[in-house]
Amino acid sequence: MVDYPAVERLLRAAAPHELLDVLHKALGTSAGATGVQLLMADYGLMRLQPVSVLPYTNTPVPVHNTAPGRAFGAQEPHLEQHEDGTLSLHLPVSVRGDRLGVLCVALPRPPEPELVATLAELAGVLAHEITVAERDTDLYVQARRAERLTLAAEMQWQLLPGRACARPEFSLGAQLEPAYAVHGDNFDWSASADHLTLTVSNGMGEGIDAALLTNLAINALRNARRAGIPLADQAMLADQAIFGQYHGAKHVAALLVRLNLADGRAEVVDAGSPRLWRMRGGEVRPVEFEAQLPLGMFDGTPYVSQHFELEAGDRLVFVTDGVYDVASQQGERYGERALAKAIAATRLLPATHVPRSLLQELVGYRNPTQITVAEDDAMVVCLDWHGRD
Numbered sequence: 001m002v003d004y005p006a007v008e009r010l011l012r013a014a015a016p017h018e019l020l021d022v023l024h025k026a027l028g029t030s031a032g033a034t035g036v037q038l039l040m041a042d043y044g045l046m047r048l049q050p051v052s053v054l055p056y057t058n059t060p061v062p063v064h065n066t067a068p069g070r071a072f073g074a075q076e077p078h079l080e081q082h083e084d085g086t087l088s089l090h091l092p093v094s095v096r097g098d099r100l101g102v103l104c105v106a107l108p109r110p111p112e113p114e115l116v117a118t119l120a121e122l123a124g125v126l127a128h129e130i131t132v133a134e135r136d137t138d139l140y141v142q143a144r145r146a147e148r149l150t151l152a153a154e155m156q157w158q159l160l161p162g163r164a165c166a167r168p169e170f171s172l173g174a175q176l177e178p179a180y181a182v183h184g185d186n187f188d189w190s191a192s193a194d195h196l197t198l199t200v201s202n203g204m205g206e207g208i209d210a211a212l213l214t215n216l217a218i219n220a221l222r223n224a225r226r227a228g229i230p231l232a233d234q235a236m237l238a239d240q241a242i243f244g245q246y247h248g249a250k251h252v253a254a255l256l257v258r259l260n261l262a263d264g265r266a267e268v269v270d271a272g273s274p275r276l277w278r279m280r281g282g283e284v285r286p287v288e289f290e291a292q293l294p295l296g297m298f299d300g301t302p303y304v305s306q307h308f309e310l311e312a313g314d315r316l317v318f319v320t321d322g323v324y325d326v327a328s329q330q331g332e333r334y335g336e337r338a339l340a341k342a343i344a345a346t347r348l349l350p351a352t353h354v355p356r357s358l359l360q361e362l363v364g365y366r367n368p369t370q371i372t373v374a375e376d377d378a379m380v381v382c383l384d385w386h387g388r389d
Helices: 004-013 016-030 067-074 113-133 139-143 151-159 207-226 231-246 336-344 354-365
Strands: 035-041 047-050 078-081 087-095 098-107 164-166 170-177 185-191 195-203 252-260 265-271 275-280 283-286 306-309 315-319 378-385
Touching: 004 016, 004 113, 016 035, 016 113, 035 067, 035 139, 047 067, 047 098, 067 078, 067 087, 067 098, 087 113, 098 113, 098 164, 113 139, 151 185, 151 207, 170 185, 170 354, 185 207, 185 378, 195 207, 195 378, 207 231, 207 252, 231 252, 231 265, 275 336, 283 336, 315 336, 315 354, 336 354, 354 378
Parallel strands: none
Antiparallel strands: 035 047, 035 098, 078 087, 087 098, 164 170, 170 378, 185 195, 195 252, 252 265, 265 306, 275 283, 275 315, 315 378
16 A cells, blocks of 8 residues: 555655656556656647657657546546556646646555555645745756747747636646747736736837747736735836836736635736636636737837726636737738637536637637638637636
């Protein structure tokens, strides 16, 4: 039987690059495991990349139509029996709703329910340790890459708080595309005991210029938020920082939201192009706000907060203009009607699955033979509001 506290202590004491080796040895001794493999989700959430000696020597596993992918998608343990009679138990490796990958444990016999539950808990401990270990090693970050990131994408991904977050009051999921060459789109969030602050932004330009601009905007907003000042003043300070650097030549469109977790009341500053849609009771409608100037466009721009309320069961979907600029095979842009229909089709999906579903819808909509508009990066953020009991 697996001694959960003992294995947990071993993982916490392990060197950052030795987490998998320590777990393999511990499970081999206590559970008879004949093999342990860690698969990390790639940036596009399409493949599960084996953590192995670099350069990569193992073949990635598709997320769709595979046993590890089933555990990753359902976020539940899945037992696979191979043709030779061997067994593999696939366990989701997730931390606070952020899906990192899958732990695959090879077992000599069908596991008892108690063993499955213990291994699932240890997969959660592994997720926490990976998150901490990434401060000191590139092993797990490198394993996520199915291909090389552009420098701009490297800078953008390092800014992100994660790709998902879950609390009793809400569930969040987000995705950037193209994952390996994203330019200026970004998102940020922070949750306290009583509030969730969410920022969706879209910086001007392409490549390094867009990434530098977005880095300045996000860090200016974080600096203001961590100083504890009101939402509208956060926008004003970020506006001053961007204008001070670029003198109006560049700006950042942003949507700032501060949600009260006690009652679902939201404060909003709309400073540009990111758009918000709400699905309530199966009906999808855009949430309109008074448009204000993008951050950094003019010196000393004042910003004013607006308000709206959420009801339990509401789904909010934030999209940047890269979603609307996609052209169909007939040259038509992906408009509001098509987007509303696509959002409605996600009603049975959890928040973490919605961004990928919508972005895949764009792939099917895009003209594959002729580019009629400039290609742009696109971002989708989904927030499901459950409410507080």
